[in-house]
Amino acid sequence: MTLRKVIQGVGGLSHEQWRSFHNMAEMVESKNFLDGDLIQSFLSLSGHGMEEISKAMNVPVEKLEERVKELRRFLSRAR
Template identity: 60%
Template sequence: HEEGAIEERARDYNANWMSAVEILDDDVYLGAENSFNLFTVRKNSEGATDEERGRLEVVGEYHLGEFVNRFRHGSLVMRLPDSDIGQIPTVIFGTVNGVIGVIASLPHAQYLFLEKLQSHLVDVIKGVGGLGHEQWRAFNNEKKNSEAKNFLDGDLIESFLDLSRNRMDDISKAMCISTEELCKRVEELTRLH
């Protein structure tokens, strides 16, 4: 291998007009494309053949609704080293409209918990103009339309804190957790940004 040479290690065979890319870890990459979508791909390092190891598999898809033009590892808030939230890796993004957002790589158990909360919130909080949350967040470009996967809507989840106490209690009961504990877990999430 030549010093300073670019070498292809793996390829995403989906044609996307990319606007930003970031490496999340050795095998997972984050991308934004011109139809206002985000997606993640994973390199199959354990593949049996060179072809399998050279193919990037799409593992996450999400319609952001914004044209991302920059990703950057980091945080907008001071992280406390002794808190669990302080250990969660985050990527900040900027868009052409001036939006600044955060993408957090959550531990699997926390992801599953928040995914369950999100599914309950979708039933309670209605989208603007009658547009359903799943429909709005579905990955959509000229070539395909698919449900969002492996991304959560932090704004929707944080809106739990704005609900009436009765609605909070109903959702907490459905999730088999106390309202106070659920509020605490959502408030922890707000400390990521």
């Protein structure tokens, strides 16, 4: 949730809209999943953006970077 507040969605859409399910009958909002693309975008933020997220989550920037890189390595091995 903290990342979505700082990082803009694709094409001006919110991340919830972008990842939601759409068909002719309904639109179902995405809920309760980890968006790997959004998480990895943390590494592309400026120092100020990283710091903003770090403060909001009460986790040091270095720790967040370490975790995101760890998740990226895990996902690359899983493919």
